[in-house]
Amino acid sequence: MIRTKLNDLLKLLYPSLCLICRRQLIDTEQHICLHCLCDLPYARYHRLPENPMLKLYAGIPQIREVAAFLLYEKDGVAQRLIHKFKYHDNSSLAKYLGRIASLGMNTDGLFRDIDFLIPVPLHPKKERQRGYNQSYWIAHGMAAVYRLPVRNDVLHRKVYTTSQTRKSLYDRHLNTENVFGVKDAHTCAGKHILLIDDVITTGATSIACIDALTAAIPDIRISMFSLAVVPQ
Numbered sequence: 504m505i506r507t508k509l510n511d512l513l514k515l516l517y518p519s520l521c522l523i524c525r526r527q528l529i530d531t532e533q534h535i536c537l538h539c540l541c542d543l544p545y546a547r548y549h550r551l552p553e554n555p556m557l558k559l560y561a562g563i564p565q566i567r568e569v570a571a572f573l574l575y576e577k578d579g580v581a582q583r584l585i586h587k588f589k590y591h592d593n594s595s596l597a598k599y600l601g602r603i604a605s606l607g608m609n610t611d612g613l614f615r616d617i618d619f620l621i622p623v624p625l626h627p628k629k630e631r632q633r634g635y636n637q638s639y640w641i642a643h644g645m646a647a648v649y650r651l652p653v654r655n656d657v658l659h660r661k662v663y664t665t666s667q668t669r670k671s672l673y674d675r676h677l678n679t680e681n682v683f684g685v686k687d688a689h690t691c692a693g694k695h696i697l698l699i700d701d702v703i704t705t706g707a708t709s710i711a712c713i714d715a716l717t718a719a720i721p722d723i724r725i726s727m728f729s730l731a732v733v734p735q
Contacts, residue, residue: 519532521534521535521536521539522534522535522583522584522587522596523535523536523539523580523583523584524536524538524539526538533599534595534596534599535584539580540603543573543580543581544573544574544576544579544580544581545572545573545574546570546571546572546573546574546731546732548569548570548571548732548735549568549569549570549608549611549613550611554569554570555735556569556570556571556703556727556732556735557569558735559703559705559706559709559710559735560706560709560710560713560727563710563713563717563725565713565716565717565723565724565725566713566725566726566727567695567724567725567726568613568614568726568727569726569727569728570608570613570614570727570728570729571703571728571729571730571731571732572600572603572604572607572728572729572730572731573730573731573732574731574732574733574734575702575704575731575732575733575734576733576734581730581731582731584596584600585637585701585702585730585731588600588637588640589633589637589701590633592634592635594635594637594640595640597637597640597641597644597701597730598640598641598643598644598647599644600641600644600730601640601641601642601643601644601645601699601730602644602645602647602648603644604644604645604728604730605644605645605647605648605649606648608728609648609649614649614697614726614728616695617649617651617695617696617697617726618651618694618695618696619651619652619653619654619694619696619697620642620645620646620649620651620652620653620654620696620697620699621642621653621654621655621657621658621696621697621698621699622636622638622639622641622642622653622655622698622699622700623638623658623698623699623700623701623708623709623712624636624638624655624658624659624660624683625638625660626660626662626663626664627660628663629663637701638699638700638701639653639655641699641701641730642699645697645699645728651697654687654696656686656687657685657686657687657688657690657691657696657716658683658684658685658686658712658715658716659683659684659685659686660682660683660684661681661682661683661684662681662682664682681711682711683711683712683714683715684715685715685716685718685719685720688719688720691716691720691723692720692722692723693722693723694723694724695723695724695725695726696716696723696724696725696726697725697726697727697728698712698713698716698725698726698727698728699728699729700727700728700729700730701729701730701731702729702730702731702732702733703727703729703731703732703733704732704733709727709729713725713727
């Protein structure tokens with residue numbers, strides 16, 4: 504009873520606000536109000552007859568399904584949300600968005616025969632600087648819906664790379680070449696894994712991950728999910 508009253512007082516003094524419109528959230532809302540949640544810039548490329556994201560992975564026979572949750576545009580809603588969890592220590596937001604994304608994709612029948620989830624790893628130095636890997640928490644939000652394990656012990660980043668943000672397409676691919684390695688290949692043999700990233704721009708980072716996985720595990724099947732994608 505005392506704890507409930509204390510929580511009510513804290514909510515009154517420090518109300519939770521929508522991260523987008525700054526309106527006060529009601530008890531059933533988390534991070535984003537229902538109005539803003541309905542107005543998010545959803546990608547829904549996987550519903551199109553020809554998914555434009557598949558072009559990023561053309562020529563990779565191990566690729567199965569590819570999807571993204573939001574469209575990422577400069578100064579847009581998706582960018583603002585991702586910056587809030589990527590650079591401002593809000594792992595609960597990353598987990599929440601992963602769960603919300605999965606609810607819709609699961610309803611659409613996407614990623615139904617996955618064996619486990621693999622987040623795109625950060626280099627240990629960058630993870631220490633940032634405090635956590637945002638893709639790991641997105642994956643955990645998805646795992647709550649799909650009821651699948653998150654494997655953080657398969658893929659690792661061998662090389663510390665600089666930010667991709669201001670690089671050209673060519674430089675992005677050079678920046679990620681031979682960056683990733685596989686630590687536990689035998690448990691992935693013959694499996695269908697879901698690789699998870701926060702933002703796909705050119706696909707350079709995810710392709711580098713896929714190259715490492717397919718080189719070590721030729722019979723692996725890979726699907727790809729990104730919380731946001733630059734419009735294709």
